[in-house]
Amino acid sequence: MELKVSGTGSGQSGDSFRHQGDWSSQICAGASIKDLDRVALEKARREFAKKFPQYAKYIDYWDDQRFLSKAKLSKQGKITNTSILLLGKNESEHFIGPAVAKISWIHHDDKTIGKDYAHLGPPLILHAQSILDKIQNAPYRFPDDLIPLVGEAQKFDPMVIRKVLYNCIAHQDYTLGGRINVVETDRELIFTNLGSFIPKSVEAIINQDAPPEYYRNKFLAEAMVNLNMIDTIGSGIKKVFLSQKKRLFPMPDYDLSEKNRIKVRIYARILNPTFCRILAAYPDMSLNMAIALDKIQKGIDLTKREQRLLELHTFSKNETEFTEYVSEAIGKPKIKSFDNAYLKQVIIDYLRLHNSATRKEINLLLTDFFSNKLGEEQKRNKVKNLLYAMSRRDASIKNEGSNKKPVWILC
Numbered sequence: 001m002e003l004k005v006s007g008t009g010s011g012q013s014g015d016s017f018r019h020q021g022d023w024s025s026q027i028c029a030g031a032s033i034k035d036l037d038r039v040a041l042e043k044a045r046r047e048f049a050k051k052f053p054q055y056a057k058y059i060d061y062w063d064d065q066r067f068l069s070k071a072k073l074s075k076q077g078k079i080t081n082t083s084i085l086l087l088g089k090n091e092s093e094h095f096i097g098p099a100v101a102k103i104s105w106i107h108h109d110d111k112t113i114g115k116d117y118a119h120l121g122p123p124l125i126l127h128a129q130s131i132l133d134k135i136q137n138a139p140y141r142f143p144d145d146l147i148p149l150v151g152e153a154q155k156f157d158p159m160v161i162r163k164v165l166y167n168c169i170a171h172q173d174y175t176l177g178g179r180i181n182v183v184e185t186d187r188e189l190i191f192t193n194l195g196s197f198i199p200k201s202v203e204a205i206i207n208q209d210a211p212p213e214y215y216r217n218k219f220l221a222e223a224m225v226n227l228n229m230i231d232t233i234g235s236g237i238k239k240v241f242l243s244q245k246k247r248l249f250p251m252p253d254y255d256l257s258e259k260n261r262i263k264v265r266i267y268a269r270i271l272n273p274t275f276c277r278i279l280a281a282y283p284d285m286s287l288n289m290a291i292a293l294d295k296i297q298k299g300i301d302l303t304k305r306e307q308r309l310l311e312l313h314t315f316s317k318n319e320t321e322f323t324e325y326v327s328e329a330i331g332k333p334k335i336k337s338f339d340n341a342y343l344k345q346v347i348i349d350y351l352r353l354h355n356s357a358t359r360k361e362i363n364l365l366l367t368d369f370f371s372n373k374l375g376e377e378q379k380r381n382k383v384k385n386l387l388y389a390m391s392r393r394d395a396s397i398k399n400e401g402s403n404k405k406p407v408w409i410l411c
Contacts, residue, residue: 022215022216022218022219023099023175023216023217024080024082024085024217024218024220024221025075025080025081025219025220026080026081027075027078027079027080028078028081028083028084028096030095031078031079031088031092031095032079033064033065033068033079035084035088035089035092036064036079036083036084036087036123037088037090037122039123040086040088040122040123040126041067041087043126044071044073044086044087047227048226048228050228051225051228055070065077071223071226072222073086073087073226079095080219081096081220082220082223084096084101085101085122085124085169085174085220086122086220086224086227086229087122088101088122088123089122089123090123092122093121093122098177099175099177100174100177100178101122101124102119102120102180103119103120103124103128103131103169104117104118104119104179104180104181105117105118105119105120105134105182106181106182106183107184107185108183108184108185109185109186118130118134119179124169125227125229128165128229131182132158132161132162132165135182135184135189137155137156137158138154139152139155140153140154140155140268142270142276143273145273146273146276146277146280149248149276149277149280150280153247155268155269156268157243157244157247159239159243160266161189161266163230163236163237163239163240164191164236164252164264164266165180165182165191166229167230167237168192168193169193169220169229170217170221171193171195171198171216171217171262172193172195172217173193173196173216173260176194176195178194181193185268187267187268187269188265188267188269190264190265191263192261192262193262194260194261194262195216195260195262196259197254197256197262198215206237206238206241206287206288207288240252241287241290241291242287245285245287245290246283248270248275248276248279248280249267250267250294250297250298251291252264252265252266252267253265253298271297271298272297272325274297274325275294275296275297275325278325279293288306289309289310292306292309293326296325296326308346309353312346312349312350312354312365340386340389342369343366343369343386344386344389344394344396346365346369347362347365347366347386347387347390347397347408348397348410350362350365351397351408351409352410355409356400356407356408356409357407357408358401358405358407358408359383359405359406359408362383362387366379366382366386367379387406387408391408395411396410396411397409397410397411398410398411
């Protein structure tokens with residue numbers, strides 16, 4: 001991923017993955033309903049009724065086999081790997097061997113000295129919540145000047161850490177025989193799970209409107225949706241980023257640099273107060289913009305697309321502080337003169353972002369894209385000619401204002 005990612009998730013491609021089948025849907029030879037945990041089954045029934053209230057009045061009349069079928073935990077009336085993972089007794093884990101159904105939580109200080117730990121297996125519908133309950137989610141004290149902007153907050157949004165952990169469960173490659181790890185310190189939470197990252201990047205998930213085409217454990221993911229453990233498949237990562245943005249906390253880091261291992265870092269503290277103030281001043285800022293600003297506070301290189309996004313944004317509030325925050329990362333050119341096609345695209349991108357622009361705003365927008373060799377009158381004439389060409393010949397923009405006070409919008 002582009003967000004503090006040192007690689008692209010090398011591992012199985014989507015094409016090779018499709019031919020391997022869904023491990024989570026495979027039937028456990030020799031396993032039966034007797035190998036499922038009774039408390040977990042009752043919990044699953046309650047959550048299924050919450051998810052599908054239309055079945056609430058019928059669910060008490062279903063026997064276990066009918067319920068497992070309705071919840072898509074069983075297959076052809078038989079116990080699956082998913083059944084054991086989510087509802088199996090702890091001692092039933094051997095049915096899915098050599099796969100491992102374990103979550104390890106380790107709490108240590110910043111010097112990696114262990115304070116506490118736990119290793120829990122099936123039934124994960126119960127024990128995943130037990131792991132979440134162990135995380136010390138204390139109130140977070142913001143700097144005094146930020147308190148009026150955010151009020152009181154916890155170190156972690158409970159929804160965020162729940163979604164990240166449950167995503168680890170849903171997308172773990174259980175055939176690799178490893179466990180899911182949750183490492184807690186006073187500064188952060190780090191989640192790791194095994195398996196390649198099947199989508200091309202986290203940005204692709206954030207920006208796409210439809211769920212991904214392929215899943216490693218589609219059977220397991222659908223069952224977790226039915227048991228109210230995860231939302232609609234594919235929506236969790238975006239919600240995690242949106243929550244951190246709303247809370248003014250750093251964006252999550254997804255590290256895909258190691259083959260067949262995904263590492264997610266959730267911050268428990270702010271890194272740069274200016275980042276928080278920008279998010280607070282512009283609550284409607286796009287998520288892509290917030291991600292670009294987050295990269296600046298972490299010292300991560302911006303993509304060309306992100307640089308242009310920041311170049312097009314006008315910080316009208318606290319302008320000096322905010323502009324200084326992004327200026328070095330943007331690195332606007334001062335000498336090179338760009339061709340007309342590029343300058344037209346800059347204007348179009350700005351109008352897409354801000355809906356409209358006055359002549360003064362367009363002059364300011366293009367100033368840094370003109371050669372220093374051009375005088376002010378030459379720059380104004382160049383803008384005039386660009387606007388004329390775009391409105392008359394290209395028909396890409398039009399004047400919604402007057403000739404004396406033009407307001408340009410996209411056609």
